[in-house]
Amino acid sequence: MSNVLITGGAGYVGHVLAPRLLERGHNVTVYDVLHFGCRLPNHPNLRVVQGDIRDTARLGACFGRQDAVLHLACVSNDASFELDENLSKTINYDCFEPMVIMAKRAGVRRFVYCSSASVYGVSDSRDVTEDHPLVPLTLYNKFKGLCEPLLMKHKADDFTCVVIRPATVCGYSPRTRLDLSVNILTNHAVNKRVITVFGGNQMRPNLHIEDMVDAYELMLTASHEKIHGETFNIGFQNHSIAELARMVKRVVEEQQPELPPIDIVTTPSNDFRSYHVNSDKIRRALGFAPKRSIEDAVRDLVRAFRNCLLPNSFDDDWYYNVRRMKRVAAQ
8 A cells, every 4th residue: 555645634643644655665545625734744755635535526636546445534523513504514414425436446456444332322331332322413413424335335355444533633733623522621630630521421432643543554454354344443441521531630630740730620511422442343353452541642742832833822713623714614
């Protein structure tokens, strides 16, 4: 899989993934609308194409001579309900199957679809495995789930199709998001010394961004027989929001002993998403296990704040997907 195209490759995960693949010797094409700009390295084996995935002609022209597609592009996270519903539908669902068809016709040999563990919605199950019913609560996880069978319709012996359902990603990236649970809590802990917990009992699986990238790299190298037609949960630590807050408080205070202690304030919430994801399948099938912890992600973020890599972390909409899309009037 020497030639790899990443849709949405200039996003939060893409800014860690693309450099990693370049280091491994891949030729990387990033196709991204660039609402957040681009801080990818100026590398001879990198090509960045500014484009909307709904522009099928422009995207289709990029599939030639590609071995694999990693599909990350979407209107991301559950807060996207604040945007025009049609925007989420056209980007996260309507253009998905045409993209898969174009990739297959162009000779792409592997298509990796980044779905989301949030497709499970709410579950009281102790361990949510890949065969658990999908109970979407928002447009984001509804459309994420609906795309999965559309990909599998087109699987073939010469067109490897695999779906991954990652947990909520956390940690530092050159294009860090601060609208994700662990990152939100760390931003508040470092810069306001107060963490507000909404609800607290909701269970959330989390995954260090470097482990997310490890999983993508594995999807490029794993044999066809082991991943074709499969769906894999990719998570690590399952914690309640309240537990995450206490964890962040402890790590930040350890990293900044010279500063005042951090308070935790709990308020009611109407966010009912809660699920405990089981990731045993990918461990059994591919030997994949995360190597980093939530605490590692918090330490990485604290270091980034200390080194002035995340300035204006509350006011700059560059860190916040929905705020940014409203600012650029995405249509």
